[in-house]
Amino acid sequence: MKFSYFYERAMARQGSESALRERLPKPASREQLLGLDDRQVLAEMTRCIFRAGFAWRVIENKWSGFEAAFAGFFPPYWQQVPPERLDELARDERIVRNPQKIATVPVNARMIVEVAEQHGSFGAFLADWPADDQAGLQVYLKKYGSRLGGTAAQHVLRRLGWDGYIYTPDTLTALRNHKLLDASEFSKRGMQQIQTTFNEWQTETGLPYCQLSRILSMTLDAR
Numbered sequence: 001m002k003f004s005y006f007y008e009r010a011m012a013r014q015g016s017e018s019a020l021r022e023r024l025p026k027p028a029s030r031e032q033l034l035g036l037d038d039r040q041v042l043a044e045m046t047r048c049i050f051r052a053g054f055a056w057r058v059i060e061n062k063w064s065g066f067e068a069a070f071a072g073f074f075p076p077y078w079q080q081v082p083p084e085r086l087d088e089l090a091r092d093e094r095i096v097r098n099p100q101k102i103a104t105v106p107v108n109a110r111m112i113v114e115v116a117e118q119h120g121s122f123g124a125f126l127a128d129w130p131a132d133d134q135a136g137l138q139v140y141l142k143k144y145g146s147r148l149g150g151t152a153a154q155h156v157l158r159r160l161g162w163d164g165y166i167y168t169p170d171t172l173t174a175l176r177n178h179k180l181l182d183a184s185e186f187s188k189r190g191m192q193q194i195q196t197t198f199n200e201w202q203t204e205t206g207l208p209y210c211q212l213s214r215i216l217s218m219t220l221d222a223r
Contacts, residue, residue, distance in 0.1 A: 026210075
């Protein structure tokens with residue numbers, strides 16, 4: 001199905017093309033991805049993991065406390081942090097005291113350090129990963145990271161500026177309404193269906209994947 005249909009639907013709902021475009025995210029440039037600090041990567045992974053299942057504003061309101069408690073999210077330190085340090089964090093009132101989520105930090109720090117050893121930095125790794133294989137990147141992050149399955153990884157990538165789509169409820173509904181998705185979105189079949197559809201739309205329009213995703217999410221009532 002041509003993406004022009006969804007674009008027109010979204011534009012009609014927003015009132016004008018300019019109003020629509022004002023709401024579209026902009027992906028980071030390659031240079032911006034290369035400039036990402038690995039500490040920022042670990043911080044965003046932690047932020048999105050703690051947000052899952054929580055009111056986002058709670059985490060945002062406490063974020064300065066998270067940054068202080070995790071001492072700037074320096075991956076080489078956190079990949080080998082002593083167990084007693086994690087126990088201390090589980091009692092630290094500056095953060096949300098969830099031991100299971102706290103325990104993700106060393107695992108994700110280790111992944112970041114290992115990636116950086118191979119690619120120079122995690123940002124360089126992201127800069128070299130093709131946008132037309134987000135499905136593969138999601139599989140990688142889920143396999144080597146902790147609690148980066150589901151949409152958590154997608155939100156991390158969006159916050160870091162990597163050009164990708166997000167499985168919002170509206171986006172998935174639009175895909176299913178138009179018979180573009182007939183499997184679980186996290187199954188191998190479903191992920192490939194979504195990837196193939198977005199790849200076709202990107203070729204058709206030349207728009208970044210993040211913008212295709214946002215536009216599609218504005219067409220919840222598409223039939």
